[in-house]
Amino acid sequence: MTLKDLARELGVSTATVSNAFNRPDQLSPKLRAHILTEARHLGYSGPDARARSLRTGRSRIIAVILAESLTYSLNDAVSSELLSGIAEVLDTRGHTLLLLSGRQNAASVPGASSIADGFIVYGLMPSLKLFSDLPPERPLVAVDFDIEDHATVHVDNEPACYAIARHALRTPTRRPAVINLRLTEQPCNGRIDDDQALLSAERTITRARLAGFQRAFAEAGIDPAEVPMWNIEENTFEVCTPVIEEILDLPEAERPDLLLCMSDRIALTVVTLAEQRGLRIPEDLRLTGFDGIAEGQYRAPRLTTIRQDSTEKGRIAARMILGMEPAESRVMATEMMIGDTCP
Amino acid sequence: MTLKDLARELGVSTATVSNAFNRPDQLSPKLRAHILTEARHLGYSGPDARARSLRTGRSRIIAVILAESLTYSLNDAVSSELLSGIAEVLDTRGHTLLLLSGRQNAASVPGASSIADGFIVYGLMPSLKLFSDLPPERPLVAVDFDIEDHATVHVDNEPACYAIARHALRTPTRRPAVINLRLTEQPCNGRIDDDQALLSAERTITRARLAGFQRAFAEAGIDPAEVPMWNIEENTFEVCTPVIEEILDLPEAERPDLLLCMSDRIALTVVTLAEQRGLRIPEDLRLTGFDGIAEGQYRAPRLTTIRQDSTEKGRIAARMILGMEPAESRVMATEMMIGDTCP
DNA sequence: GCTGCTAACTAAATCGTTCCAGTCCACCCT
DNA sequence: AGGGTGGACTGGAACGATTTAGTTAGCAGC
CATH class of the missing domain: 3.40.50.2300 (Response regulator)
Structure with missing residues (x-):
């Protein structure tokens, strides 16, 4: 059953049927009602989206x-x-x-x-x-x-990370460390050694976050090159676990007392694994996240983190695509949330 | 730049260009290579999906x-x-x-x-x-x-709920209660009174789960009609919170000591709010969930729940749609997971 | 009665493919 | 030489709508 069939059946032109569906003002209300009724009756469920999208060039x-x-x-x-x-x-x-x-x-x-x-x-x-x-x-x-x-x-990755690192470093810290997310060019799930060539030039987001941390380190009199770094390849509990176990199972003298994590998922995994080991947060271990996901705020200890409004980010992108706002590059503000993991 | 333009430009028929993209065996490899090279060169990025889907009737x-x-x-x-x-x-x-x-x-x-x-x-x-x-x-x-x-x-909602309720009722229980999810016909976020007419006939899933609980109650010598029930409209922390607060803030003599929840989200919200009130789980309050979501298993106390494999459910549905397996109704098995919230 | 105007409807081109039914030609077999 | 075969390519009709540029009919105005 196509629009053409329906038109033939009703003895009108295809243009009229098309108008009945798309432009009510182009035909008499009476005829339109008749067409719509008959359409339903004959099992025609409206213009085919495929043909329509070919003809109009838009698919919605x-x-x-x-x-x-x-x-x-x-x-x-x-x-x-x-x-x-x-x-x-x-x-x-x-x-x-x-x-x-x-x-x-x-x-x-x-x-x-x-x-x-x-x-x-x-x-x-x-x-x-x-x-x-x-x-x-x-x-x-x-x-x-x-x-x-x-x-x-x-989002304003660099300033946000600078700010949270600065906050964290206000408390005396002996062994800070960074857990990056997808920083390296080559997949690497674990400790990153000194070879800075490993760092991907393309991962602009991650680099910006790291740069923020490092600026704060330098300002606090810590040589950024001395701060140990790990990398995580995928932001899931499963992938995070072995890396974080490696960190937490270091001898106490080497174990970091501050972990700057590039995502809340990482930070939450740290919390879970630290609890299992009987480490107290924040007494034995302080940590910060990034993202501000709801899960990090439900239960104690609440994460100290940077909240970014990903939903709003999506809204903006969508509005740009639909032409509801100018499609020009935007940097969104974030908000630091002081939770229990790094007061 | 369309397929037709490209054909004209190259001095071949549109059919041949189309074949170059869709049926390599229909033309000489040499001509095909030539066409593909020129296509890329002239900025033609392959057949338009809209026209293709109209012609073939499939869009993938x-x-x-x-x-x-x-x-x-x-x-x-x-x-x-x-x-x-x-x-x-x-x-x-x-x-x-x-x-x-x-x-x-x-x-x-x-x-x-x-x-x-x-x-x-x-x-x-x-x-x-x-x-x-x-x-x-x-x-x-x-x-x-x-x-x-x-x-x-x-999934096998009724037997699964029967089994978990049965398990829960093995421990002496004084005041069991049920927290339903979208059970009622009319939106209702809170306590459900006796008026069984409120129950929606269409919510087959929810009804099946409740039926399972009730079978276990009856078997344990508890009149199902005496078990208080609440309803929750949307499976989110925000919507669950007020209802669960209402339950937990009942005078101690009325407060349930067992909560059968129809989702893990509900159960997790109970855990969070119970912790805030200093209630011990499972000593003061036992509870069960449904779904077996990962979040319920990360941290102590781990939920006692019914694990359903939603991912597999999706895979099956997709395979049916693609004709990879016969599209006949299926009931999937679930698995009871005994966690800490109801040992 | 003629003109002009509007509302209501139509004929036909078009969107960019795919694919059926050929056509053509070179080659092989007898 | 003639017939058969198959590989390589082509012509053109769909696919199911939208839309432009009309055509008609009715009516008001002078």
């Missing part, structure tokens, strides 16, 4: 391309919140959300994605060439990484 | 229609896991995921959704008529609710 679909796997992105609090914010705005404007992962089979991206009216890209893609396959005339907004010729949405 | 997009708002669904552990499982399967088969909410502006559903090749519907829709607007010839699988003429995927 926005694609979100995620650097990590969909499985990860859907389970991680920060990216879920981002998606939430995006979905919220799209929903109110009658758009829908197509989820794509840039990771594994990037094949699906150029394939299906050209259906979308616009693209929101989250996190650094492994293959930047991916973008050359996207239709260049459709809008693209990058979230949490930089890309030429497109608007990006960020 | 599967729509997931969620009963709750997208914001909720993305933040809730259970539905995220379901989405994860779906995404995982779709990804490996080169399909993508379109997210739709059946809730607020159901308008977007009939509109954009007809682009999808198939539909997975999760949770009971407020307006069942919604489905009549979906193209009837495309496959549809329902998850966690029943709908005629379509395959559904469930």
Whole structure:
């Protein structure tokens, strides 16, 4: 049953049926009512979205391309919140959300994605060439990484990390350490040795956070190069665990008494594993997170962290894509939350 | 730049260009290589997904229609896991995921959704008529609710709840109570009085869980009608809090010593609020959950709960939609996990 | 009665592909 | 030489809508 069939059946032109669905003002209310009734009656459920999108060039679909796997992105609090914010705005404007992962089979991206009216890209893609396959005339907004010729949405990573590190270092600290998230070029889950060449030039977010920490160290009279660093590859409990066990199981004389973590997930894993070992927080170990996820604030000890509003970040990106606000790069403010893990 | 332009530019037919992209065996490797090179060179990034989907009738997009708002669904552990499982399967088969909410502006559903090749519907829709607007010839699988003429995927709610309640009632219990999730027809966030007419006939999942609890009560010599019940409208910390505060702040003589909760989110909220009040778990208060979400197992006290594999549920639904397994209704097994909250 | 105007409706081109049904030609077999 | 075969490529009709540029009919104004 197509629009054409319906038109023939009713003895009107296809244009009129089309208008009945799309432009009520173009035909008499009476005829329109008749058409809609008959349509329902004959089992025609409205114009086919495929044909419509071909003809009009718009689908009311926005694609979100995620650097990590969909499985990860859907389970991680920060990216879920981002998606939430995006979905919220799209929903109110009658758009829908197509989820794509840039990771594994990037094949699906150029394939299906050209259906979308616009693209929101989250996190650094492994293959930047991916973008050359996207239709260049459709809008693209990058979230949490930089890309030429497109608007990006960020938070103030460096100042935020400087501020929280500075706060943490006000308390006398003997052995501070940093747990990075996806800092290195090559996958590395564990201690980072001195070889600074390992640091990825592309991970601008992570570098900015680290730079903030290091500025505070320097200011506090600590040589940043002396501060031990670990790296974590994926922001999940499972991946964090072995690295953090390695840290907490160091001999007491080497064990850090302050851990600056690049995410709340990492910090929460530290809390869990520290509790299991009978370490007292903050007496034996102080720590800070980043993100301000809800889970970190539910139960004692509440995380000391930087709250970023990922939902709002998503809303902004979505509004930019829909042209509701100018698509120019934005840096969002964050808020330091002093919890129990580093008073 | 379209396929036609490219064909003209190269002096070949459109059919040949199309074959170069879709059916390598239909033309000489040499010509194919030439076409692909020139395509890239002239800025043609492959066949337009919109036209293709119109012509072929397939888009490689599967729509997931969620009963709750997208914001909720993305933040809730259970539905995220379901989405994860779906995404995982779709990804490996080169399909993508379109997210739709059946809730607020159901308008977007009939509109954009007809682009999808198939539909997975999760949770009971407020307006069942919604489905009549979906193209009837495309496959549809329902998850966690029943709908005629379509395959559904469930867990064994009644036996699982019977088993956990039975386990809980082995310990002498003076005042058991049930905290339901979306049981009532009319929104009701708080105590449910005797009026059984309030119970929704459509919420088959919830009813099954309650039935399981009640069977165990009866068997233990407790009149199910005497067991106080509360209801919670949305499975979030924020919505749970006032109801649970109401329960925990009852005078000690009335306060339940066993809470059978229909979700881990509810149970976790109970843990948090009970801790704040200095109640000891399980000495002063025992409780059980449902779902087996990771968050409930990270930290002490670990929840006693029913673990359901939502990820696998998603995988199954996705495989049914893709025709990788027969689309016939399935009931999945669950597993009881004895944690610290009800040993 | 003619003109001009508006509301209501229509004919036909178009969107960018895919794919069926050929056509053409080179080559092989007998 | 003639017939058969198969590989390589093409023409053009769909797919199901939207939209532009009309056409008609009715009515008011002079």
